[in-house]
Amino acid sequence: MTSPRVPNYWRQNTALIRTLLIVWGLVSLVFSILLVQPLNNISIGNLPLGFWMAQQGSIFVFVALIFIYAKQMDKLDRQYNANPKQK
Amino acid sequence: MTVEVWTTIFVIITFMVYLYIGWRSRVKDSKGFFIADQGVPAIANGAATAADWMSAASFMGMAGLISSLGYDGSIYLMGWTGGYVLLALLLAPYLRKFGKYTVPDFVGDRYYSNVARLVAVVAAIFVSLTYVAGQMRGVGIVFSRFLQVDVNIGVMIGMVIVGFFAILGGMKGITWTQVAQYSVLIVAYLIPAIAIAWQLTGNPIPQLAFTFGDVVDKLNQVQLDLGFDAYTQPFASKSMLDILFITIALMVGTAGLPHVIVRFYTVPNVRAARYSAGWALLFIALLYTSAPAIASFARYNLINTLHDQPIAEVQQLDWVQKWQTTKLLTLDDKNGNGIIEWTPTEETSDVKISPDIIVLSTPEVAKLAPWVVALVAAGGLAAALSTASGLLLVISSSIAHDVYYKLLKPDASEGERVLVGRIMVGFAILIAGYFGINPPGFVAQVVAFAFGLAAASFFPVILLGIFDKRTNREGAIAGMVSGLLFTTVYILGVKFYGMSPWFFGVSAEGIGTLGMLINLVVTLVVSRLTPPPPPEIQALVENLRTPGDAPLALADIGEEQLD
Numbered sequence: 001m002t003s004p005r006v007p008n009y010w011r012q013n014t015a016l017i018r019t020l021l022i023v024w025g026l027v028s029l030v031f032s033i034l035l036v037q038p039l040n041n042i043s044i045g046n047l048p049l050g051f052w053m054a055q056q057g058s059i060f061v062f063v064a065l066i067f068i069y070a071k072q073m074d075k076l077d078r079q080y081n082a083n084p085k086q087k
Numbered sequence: 088m089t090v091e092v093w094t095t096i097f098v099i100i101t102f103m104v105y106l107y108i109g110w111r112s113r114v115k116d117s118k119g120f121f122i123a124d125q126g127v128p129a130i131a132n133g134a135a136t137a138a139d140w141m142s143a144a145s146f147m148g149m150a151g152l153i154s155s156l157g158y159d160g161s162i163y164l165m166g167w168t169g170g171y172v173l174l175a176l177l178l179a180p181y182l183r184k185f186g187k188y189t190v191p192d193f194v195g196d197r198y199y200s201n202v203a204r205l206v207a208v209v210a211a212i213f214v215s216l217t218y219v220a221g222q223m224r225g226v227g228i229v230f231s232r233f234l235q236v237d238v239n240i241g242v243m244i245g246m247v248i249v250g251f252f253a254i255l256g257g258m259k260g261i262t263w264t265q266v267a268q269y270s271v272l273i274v275a276y277l278i279p280a281i282a283i284a285w286q287l288t289g290n291p292i293p294q295l296a297f298t299f300g301d302v303v304d305k306l307n308q309v310q311l312d313l314g315f316d317a318y319t320q321p322f323a324s325k326s327m328l329d330i331l332f333i334t335i336a337l338m339v340g341t342a343g344l345p346h347v348i349v350r351f352y353t354v355p356n357v358r359a360a361r362y363s364a365g366w367a368l369l370f371i372a373l374l375y376t377s378a379p380a381i382a383s384f385a386r387y388n389l390i391n392t393l394h395d396q397p398i399a400e401v402q403q404l405d406w407v408q409k410w411q412t413t414k415l416l417t418l419d420d421k422n423g424n425g426i427i428e429w430t431p432t433e434e435t436s437d438v439k440i441s442p443d444i445i446v447l448s449t450p451e452v453a454k455l456a457p458w459v460v461a462l463v464a465a466g467g468l469a470a471a472l473s474t475a476s477g478l479l480l481v482i483s484s485s486i487a488h489d490v491y492y493k494l495l496k497p498d499a500s501e502g503e504r505v506l507v508g509r510i511m512v513g514f515a516i517l518i519a520g521y522f523g524i525n526p527p528g529f530v531a532q533v534v535a536f537a538f539g540l541a542a543a544s545f546f547p548v549i550l551l552g553i554f555d556k557r558t559n560r561e562g563a564i565a566g567m568v569s570g571l572l573f574t575t576v577y578i579l580g581v582k583f584y585g586m587s588p589w590f591f592g593v594s595a596e597g598i599g600t601l602g603m604l605i606n607l608v609v610t611l612v613v614s615r616l617t618p619p620p621p622p623e624i625q626a627l628v629e630n631l632r633t634p635g636d637a638p639l640a641l642a643d644i645g646e647e648q649l650d
Contacts, residue, residue: 010632014554017176024172028165028338033331036158036321045298051319052298054161055153055379059168063365063372066175070361073180077358080634 009080016072020065027058090451093461094234101271101465102248105264105472109252112260117504120257121188121484122352127262129359133366135262136350138269138469139477140341140367141374142218143225146272146470151445153382157310157318159325160382162596166337166538168368168375173342173546175364179351181553181631183360188352189481190345190545191489197552199624200560204489206567210544211345211485213571216518218344218537219478223523225471228443229464231413242523245472246516253476253483253512257505261476262353268469273373275466279450279459280377283384286453297380306387313394315431318383325594332597339603340538343545346477349484385449392452393418393438394429401427406451415441416448475519483511536578539599543570547606555611556628562614570606574599 031039032054039050044057114120127135145167153160185193191211195204223242230241252260280293288300297303307317316323322330341347350367351360393401398420401407410416417439418427430436447467450460487508492499499507544567551558551566580586581595588594590601619625 006629006633009634013632020172020176024169028169028334029331032161032165033327033334040319040321046301046304047298048319050321051158051161054158054321055164056294056298056376058165059372059376062168062172063368065172066361066365066368069176070358070365073361074358077634 009076012076013073016069016076020069023061024065027053027061032058088457090457090460091235093458094464097458097461097465098234098468101267101469104267105248106251108264108267109256109260112256112263114257114259115505116501117188117488117508119259120505120508121480121488122349123257123259123262125186125353125355127353127355129354129362130366131266132262132350132354132359132363134269134370135265135353136347136363136367137370138265138272138473139350140347140371140474141269141272141470142474143222143228143467143471145374146276147225147228147446147467148443150378150382150385150449151442153379154386154445155442156324157316158321159323159330160379162325162330162333162337164375164379166334167341168371169334169338170341171364171368171371173338174347174351175361175368177553178342178348178546178549179360179364180357182348182549183351183354184357184631186352188488189484190348190549191485192493193552194545194548194563195489195493197624197627198548198560198563199621200564201494203560203564203567204493206564206571207545207548208485208489210540210567210571212482214344214537214541214544215346215478215481215485216522217540218346219475219482219515219519220522222471222475222478223519226468226475227523228413228415229447229467229471239524242520245468245475245523246520249472249476249479250513250516253479253516254509257508258349258353258480258484261473261480264476265473268473269370271469272466272473273370275462275469276374276381276446277377279453279455279463280381282455282459283388283449283453284380287384287387293377293380297383302387303383306383306390309387309390313390313429313431318386326592328591329594329597332593332600336542336597336599336603337538339546340540340542340599343541343549344537345485345541345545346474346481348545348549349481350477381446381449385445385452388449388452389440389445390429393427396427397425398427398437399425406448410444410448413444415444479512479515479519482515483508486511536595539574539578539596539602540571542599543574543602543606547603547610551607551610551614553628553631555614556625557619558610558614559617559620561617562610562612565613566606566610569609570602573605574602577602 032050036050036054039053040048042049044052118124149163152163182193187193187196191204191207194207195201223245226245227238227242230236230244231238252264281291284293284296285291287302288296290296290300303318307319310316310318351363354360354363398418401418407416418437420427420437421435427437429438447463450463487504491507492504547570548563548567577598578595581588590598593601
């Protein structure tokens with residue numbers, strides 16, 4: 001690994017983590033708890049939206065976030081590891 | 088055939104499978120015993136993590152708690168799943184890259200200190216013991232109800248089974264047993280969920296039946312009629328701040344639980360660790376998104392079956408009689424009018440039901456076939472046993488690897504290390520059994536403590552160890568000790584010594600969030616006031632941050648190879 005590539009890899013990694021964690025915080029802490037009451041005025045199916053976010057919606061988003069992270073990191077690994085077969 | 092016969096059949100079949108797997112994957116060396124030879128494919132590791140993670144509390148306690156809390160039960164749903172995002176993004180890949188045996192291993196090496204290692208060992212044992220206490224109780228409850236044996240005998244049967252595969256197979260045996268246990272517990276959870284969803288809404292998929300069916304609507308109405316808050320009403324039993332704190336404490340605690348973290352040491356490489364976390368959460372989400380459906384359906388059914396009915400008739404119901412003998416359900420006609428009245432206040436309500444039995448009793452209340460009821464019992468046992476075995480291994484490896492090998496006898500041979508590991512599993516089982524027979528509280532509540540403690544001790548120290556190069560030995564030790572002490576004192580004070588929850592009314596379950604913040608601040612400040620970590624440690628951190636160096640292979644994650 002040549003030296004300037006490592007900081008770049010790390011910077012892109014942390015930027016990705018930051019973006020995904022913002023989504024994580026929005027769906028769980030903001031939409032499902034802090035803003036639950038206003039959101040409950042909207043409905044999804046037969047449920048109030050805020051309640052649905054807290055009990056179902058946020059969990060679906062959590063699963064998606066982890067797989068998005070793993071896929072994106074595969075891309076980064078490929079970019080920075082010219083030949084992944086070698087150390 | 089009766090429920091009891093079916094239960095016996097299911098329990099015997101599933102236990103034979105677990106024992107066979109435990110025997111097949113028996114190990115001789117320490118790498119196999121502590122981290123399963125790092126050979127577990129991501130998808131299997133995901134299933135094992137899910138089983139390890141979903142305890143008696145998840146399987147039996149959670150839907151029950153949601154059922155009685157309504158919206159406020161979301162703390163468990165979001166808290167116990169959201170932590171996996173933190174784990175997958177912030178901890179798991181780096182810990183795998185570090186690649187040793189235990190969490191205290193990371194703490195000890197990263198902070199170049201045996202004191203830090205020892206603090207981490209104490210925290211790991213403390214957290215795991217708190218947690219395992221609830222599991223053995225769960226085993227006891229299932230046995231006492233379905234095999235009609237004494238709770239204590241149930242606990243002892245559980246001890247023997249866990250002991251067999253944990254002592255013999257170590258991490259390797261546990262991993263493959265947990266894969267089997269995941270299959271049992273998820274089938275056992277989904278079959279009744281699907282049946283009840285079908286029965287109540289005509290839609291067999293619980294997640295869709297919950298969102299698009301009208302049960303929650305009707306339940307809201309019934310609750311209001313009885314004088315409760317509406318089921319979907321937020322902050323009925325807890326303040327918004329408390330909900331926020333508890334959710335964060337459960338999330339961060341999940342990410343910091345040693346028996347979950349250690350599961351990411353058992354995969355072949357960093358890439359597999361990332362996917363493994365995804366699979367784990369997907370498998371967990373299957374149960375966790377069904378739980379709110381079960382919770383609302385169960386409450387609706389229970390109220391309809393019990394409220395406003397003649398007590399003499401209800402007493403005739405088979406499941407009512409059997410749960411009454413366990414004292415987890417009591418029916419008491421307080422005003423003597425012969426009719427059961429379910430009201431929000433304990434003094435006037437004729438029904439008292441423990442949240443622990445909601446899931447176990449749901450199939451019977453819904454009048455499902457006896458084999459479904461029995462399947463749920465086998466699933467509950469799988470959930471409790473798989474988690475108990477994961478925890479026992481953390482306790483044993485913390486002592487055998489970190490204390491005995493790293494601190495006391497660095498020249499110990501392979502054989503000695505595995506032997507000490509096995510003896511320690513045995514000891515841990517005895518302690519867990521003691522807690523099962525003398526339970527310190529009801530299942531889900533005890534588990535909540537473990538999260539606060541894990542949040543306040545491990546999460547900050549690992550996070551900063553990876554993301555802040557400047558964090559040093561002095562900071563880490565001061566942070567862990569202050570976070571752990573604060574959280575322990577607050578929890579013990581509020582729960583046992585009548586202390587008022589003085590921090591804006593935040594309950595004992597949520598205080599781990601503040602403990603974590605205290606830990607973070609203390610670690611950062613103390614680190615800056617003391618000398619930076621030595622160059623070789625900075626190089627170690629640098630190395631954790633570089634791209635994965637292991638070859639990407641088909642077997643890693645159970646899907647196509649990268650081009």
